[in-house]
Amino acid sequence: MKNLISKIKIRYAGLLIVWLLTAVGCERPFLEPWPPDGARLPKDIWEFYNFARGMLFRVMGDHMPTYSMLGVTGPAHLASACDEAEHSLSQNLVQSFNDGAWGPSRTIEFRYGGTMTNNVRTTWYNSYTGIRRVNNFLDNLDNSAIINNPAIPSRNNEREVFRGSAYFLRAWLNFDLFRTYGQFVIVDEVLTLEDNLELPRNTLQECYEFIIADLDDAIELLPYVHDDLNWYMPTKTMAQTVKAVTQLYWASPLFQGEDRELYPYGLPANTVGDTDRWLDVVESVRAAIQENPVHNLMTITKWNRPHSDANTYTARLVFTNYPTQTEVVWGTSWYSQSNNSYYNEVNSLPDGEDGCNGLTNPTQEMVDAYEVVPLQTSGTSAGRPVVGAPSAAFDWNNPAHVADPYNNRDPRFYASIMYNGYLWGTQTAFRYTIDTYDAVSPYPGGKHRDYARPNHTKTGYYYRKFIPESYHRNLAGGHFVNFQRIRPYFRFAELLLIYAEAMNEAYGGPDVVDPNGALRAINTVGTAQVTPATAREAVNAVRARVGMPLLPTGLTQNEMREKIKHERRIELAFEERRFWDLRRWKMGDVLGAPIHGVKITPTAWDTSTPPRPTAFTYEKVQVEERYWEDKMYWHPIPYDELIKYNGVIKQNPGW
């Protein structure tokens, strides 16, 4: 009996164990991670059209120039790292460019990408991570769901367009390395950890040729125009423009000088060097302009003076669409103001306005650069220079200039800089109604230069470019009304200025006619057009658009060079050009020179409560000493990065 019970017990105990084991067992191995986390295998990407495309879009989203225009981490405009502006916060990282506190162990990072979370990285890091993604895309494109699909007319050449776009993006990422570090390591495949990663930098010549080769491929493959939905995708013109820009750098003094041991920082400033390089630039700009069916100078009917509205230069540049707006050759894709932190408007508008930070304060040097020219005060052309009137350089020794320094200046001054007494907005509803003043008041004690606040302007000016006045503060929400805009990154005007610079250098003077003939018709004012065939005429096309007096004939090559530098400074102010221009032109002395601001003293007051000043005197005062060493022509490679190459990569000279 006992035996039987034991048997039964054993039987049931056995059953129990078997049951428990089967009950907890499952079809999936227990250790398999579950539920799945959403990651995809490569085939899921390449075989699905939206994701395959998305691989390239991600590069545009993460690695290209940032939409916010505040390109330096901090945030800061790159303008604050050269003589265009001073950052209002002394502790902002961008100040390191000015006080010399940067180096391999403290590299300055830039903001990249059009995604809402801007990526802050060194150029070295940004470019190579972007290049891997492009290379990966190029490797897989032919086996991907992106096909040339004749069934859909807008996609009948799509694979080639995407291939061209990839070459364009890689070229830009490499160009960014080129202008920042000079020589870089050419990477044209997806590297694996088994590959030799301790690769030396290629020669400057090889780097240049690699960029140009990619751009030539891109130019070959890309169309001039995309269908409406794909506007702002890479175009032939974009690639042509970047090619001209790359060649412009290649021809500039910093990049010239065959023997890099002998000329670590290229040739001296104002040296022509190899004229063939300049001829290449001329040829590329011509190619970008001549056949181009889309772009031209945008004619502007309204200037930002005395007041402004949505039809102004600024407003039209940042949110007017093709085909009305033809100026922007390369605009970063659309962005909206849902990300509060880094957008241009709030960070730039005067400190003292609710929520505004006034970070970028244009220097007196920048202000003084705008020519003095009598402006029309009435009629439809109000704000434009009086036709035929001469212009003069601003002169602090000229009492008439000093007495009323902000009157009668190049119209572009009013589109770019906010100064004492600047009136913001024409329509009552759009004004800063909570202010006791309508005007921007950067005099000491004024609302916008309150010394108790660290962000108050250090120079007496605030940044204004690319902020449309019709976008006003939404008082109820404390924010700017949400609007979508693009960031103009390359404009047609720059193509003309590049042409002028290259023509002047290549042919030795501003009046030499291009042997290949004149450029096609360029818009200037209203329906008026010009066909530039010389350096001078190209600059004049840009000046004519804003009504500035034209340059005379007979300037020497040197004089013309200065005029072109001046015109680039004015026309492309605050567009992240001068920081790089001063380097490629070898003008370190300018970067190292002290910068100035204005001291504004009210001299008369009215009877309102509290009293408002009605008259001022102005005095130029030094704001900051700046620091320069020639090693800063090239940026240093981060120390932490350099040591990974086991000595194969050498640091840039001087660092």
Place this chain on the structure above:
Amino acid sequence: MTQYKNSIKGKICRIAVFAMLSFLVPAFALPGLVAQTRPQQPVTVYGTVKDVKGVPLMGAQVLVQESTERTETDEGGNFEIVVPRTGSVLTFQAEGFEPFTITVSVANIDVVMQYSVEGQGAKDRVFMPWMVTDKRSVTGSVSSITHDELRKSPVINLSNALTGRLSGFTVLQTSARPGFESTNWRIRGIRTLEDGGMNNLSKGGIGTPIAIVDGFERAFIQLDPSEIESFSILKDAAATAIYGIRGANGVILINTRRGTANRRSIDLEVSSGIVTPTRLPEFYDSYNFAKFYNEARTNDGLSTVYPNSIIEKYRNGSDPLNYPDNNYIDDFMKPYAHQSKAALTMSGGNSVIRYFTAVAYNRQGGLWDRIDENPEYETKSMYQRFNLRTNLDINISKRAIAFVNVSGRIQLAHEPFESDATIMTLLTRTPPNAFTNSFTGIHPDTGKETFMLGGTSIYTMTPLRALGYRGFAEQTDRYYQINFGARYDLDFITEGLRAGFAMDLDGFNFFRITRSQTKQVWQRTVQADGSVTLSSFNTATDLANGGSASTTTWNGLNFTLNYDRTFGLSRLQGFAMLRRYKTVYLQANLKDRRIEDYVLRLTWSYNNKYFIEATNVLSGSDNTFTTNEPRILFPAVSGAWIVSEESFLEGSEFLSFLKLRGSFGMTGNDEYTYTDPNGHKYRYPNRPRYWTTTGTSVQFGITPATPPNTAYEGIVANMDFTMEKARMANFGIDMKLFSNRLVFATDFWFEHRYDIFTRGTGTVPQIFGALESYLPIANEGIVDSKGFEVMLGWQEQRGKFGYWVNLMLDKSQSKIIEMAEPVQAFDYMTETGQRVRQDFGLVALGLFRNQDDIDNSPVQTFGPVKPGDIKYEDQNGDNVIDMTDVVPLGNGQWPTTVFASDLGFSLGQFDFSMLWQGTTNSSVYLSNLYVRPFRTNGGISTFAANRYTDEASWATADFPRLSTLASNNNDRISTFWLYDITYLRLKNLEIGYNLTNVRAKKLGLYGVRFYLNAFNLFTFDNFKHLDPEDLDAGVTKYPLTKVTNLGVILKF
């Protein structure tokens, strides 16, 4: 049970009923216990209790099983007790003796109590994984304490109570924020490359030990000490190998209390105390701030900001409205906060069912002040916690025992909407003259006098706004930890065989509701004519609802097979187990975890003298699932020899106990913290993986179109990924001398940790092109560590006076053998070869005396330098100070030497104990606001008092020249900012008074104890400014606190 089993068929029902019974039986059984008393004649029983040698036992407990009657023996071992009837059962208990039970048949009972099997009493019980054993037979390295010691520290967070009590276990406090207290703990120091939040990304593993509560991996810090039976630290491979892939960093083993048959106890403990900050930083007032600010501006070559007229106003305080002088710490922090605790525990049972039930309540208030000022709502910080537990053991049949543990913790926190870190930072960062906290002003829109919060455009968030007017949050955390199981004797198969299973169903959820609002702050600007204008910042909003919630579940399952049989003098024990454990999070960005182990352990002992144990575990996890080695075998062997049992030492008075033990084995770790930049936990180390997103990137089109999908490569695959492994050796000696009065124990250990997770962030050139956080995980790290633990104790009892002193010293030392480090320019820059978490920086030579000094010194390349800036040493003689002049600095961040002393005495009804704990061999680089004047628009602390002002001050200055700019030269990691944080701290003090039995009895109680205890009472250290345990506490984090507490324990 047999019948029951036979009558029901179907496996599901069988289990279901079984499970239901597990719950139901106790419910009926408990009242049954009480109802058994029948009206019968009470009997007085008297007698004597002696040990086997005939020595009378004082203090032995005598309990009547079916009533609450109990007593203790007197000095002569005599007792007298009334039992309800003849036939009642009496239980005798004394520490170190086997409980003795007798049924009353005669009035005079003389009892002889046998020494317990362990021989050394309850204190010598050691809780090992899946077994309780006595210290004698332990072959591995384990230290443990029981709840009596734990409860002495009046802290809410359990881990704080452990500091200094367990050898080999280091606890550092990191936050004392009510309800969210946190600590960092490690067993035997840091033995792996860690990212741990203290160091950079390139280092990978996690060095925190796992915690096992009642057999399952669980969170433990919010358990109440009253719930805990024992707390053990498993240190060497012999002890931790059983946890396989989870064991390399050591294991914290916690067993909760259980009922004992015939041993009924009901304890109520109530205490209340005050909490005060240990140290708070000191900042300068407005007058000094303004002066220093001007000085800094002048040093920067900038114009001064505060004219003398204003400085004078700060000095004389004549216009506090426009020229305020705030001390935010005084204004917004109370000198102390309250905390109170209550715990009721009940345990007991009989041969059928045993129970332990605990209900504990903790309440702690915060230090924030002015939190009730807002008429609309309170923002006080208040934390409450309820701990509930019932542990049941039920004898289902002669062979089957079931157990059910049900416990829960509910934590309720009410606090200001802004985080404690934000508030603390505001209190320390905001300059004293920034604004008036609040004032009554004429509102420009309404023209009426209105209450206004002060602020300015840069100080739009002010302490008052953050504390009183920003809203509040209420968080409820609910943990439930349920496990149940059963053991079944299979001695009908073979004697000594037992099978068991256990399962846990744990969960955690929290929800946090927030009510937040934005208030305007008003800036007062004094105009040139003396009038004041008001301008507002922020846009006012009403209280808005918000919140968050999360849920986590843990499920574990163990099947065990035990074998324990004695053959003559030999004893053979076997243990086999299948263990599965998984964690699932609701949040998609947290990775669930799965672990599966197959365990086999064999123990053989001979004559209670020789012990040998072997463990073999086949362990795998989801992290290793797809790799070439999804499961790895972790073996360990250990042995012990009790030398004192040998005939040549037997009976020695001098050396009463001597044991030698040793172990060698392997354990592993598969845990890493890597996530990709989008917060995706990293799961398949060897699969190429891509991620896609929608709608956040580029937007094309003439008018903006919907943003397209984007896709990108995730973490690059590593085909050779494997888990981290450790080989450990441990040698130990346990001794008792002078008739057990002197106790000495020591352990020496060595570890070789290899295949440590590394990330190529420091070695893979960026031309490779993967984003840093997408680089593959490799196994390139190797760390060798060694160390020792020494414990020396003396205890003596002389009549009513007893005293004890225990000294403890732990030392650990790690050395990085490999860490995927790039080849540095100079050998001294190399981290390989250093200890883990070694700081590197420049050697500061002091401050530049003058321009000549600068001109004659090597060029410092971190930016322009001026007299009064820090001067660094040139390490490589190239006359340039740059990144290549960086050397190892100080002792690293984690203390490698920890010492503690537990001492006390008892005299009759009084007792007194102290626990001192200290650490040394660690140093911290200080970089917070306290030593960075004016940074991020901040104030200036008294730390800068002795700053460099001019050449004359050079000789005595210990702080660089003031500057309003970020100084890339001075802010570098250097010896200038490196502080030795050696400290000795009175962690715990307790003074107690026990009422005599007689008095207690008059109160109707079995025992009463009053006590006063304290935590963190005193600290001795070199760095007097901030708390040495965490230099950010009180600056950017909630301060660390000391607690002084008064309580009473009532035994019913």
